[in-house]
């Protein structure tokens with residue numbers, strides 16, 4: 404960071420703290436050349452993510468919309484929709500994803516709901532995957548059953564102790 408007083412190309416950070424309200428970092432800096440102190444606010448640069456919908460239309464990723472979609476499937480279930488949505492947005496930001504299909508977002512939600520609450524998972528899957536018929540729905544349930552049994556048998560149960 405260039406010194407605003409003498410234009411010295413470097414400055415020393417003497418204090419750094421996050422400013423919660425606007426997700427920025429406040430830094431006290433000191434110029435090693437002229438000794439002046441000044442403050443900078445650094446903001447994390449978030450990238451707008453384009454979502455490609457089923458019909459080919461694009462819109463910007465909207466976490467509020469995602470939260471509403473998750474909440475619809477998770478009514479009265481122990482799922483924090485805002486947390487799931489934030490988690491997914493952070494993952495996309497960290498992976499520097501600039502474009503994603505709505506189906507892929509749906510799969511990201513499902514992969515989380517599967518671990519949090521199976522009822523919400525089924526409800527969300529029935530909307531997002533648009534099960535064509537009762538057979539594909541039953542296959543999904545069966546695959547969950549297999550996964551569940553495997554997970555249970557991996558862990559020692561109380562009866563084994």
Ligand SMILES: [Zn+2]
Pocket residue numbers: 406407408409410411434435436437438439
């Ligand atoms: Zn200076």
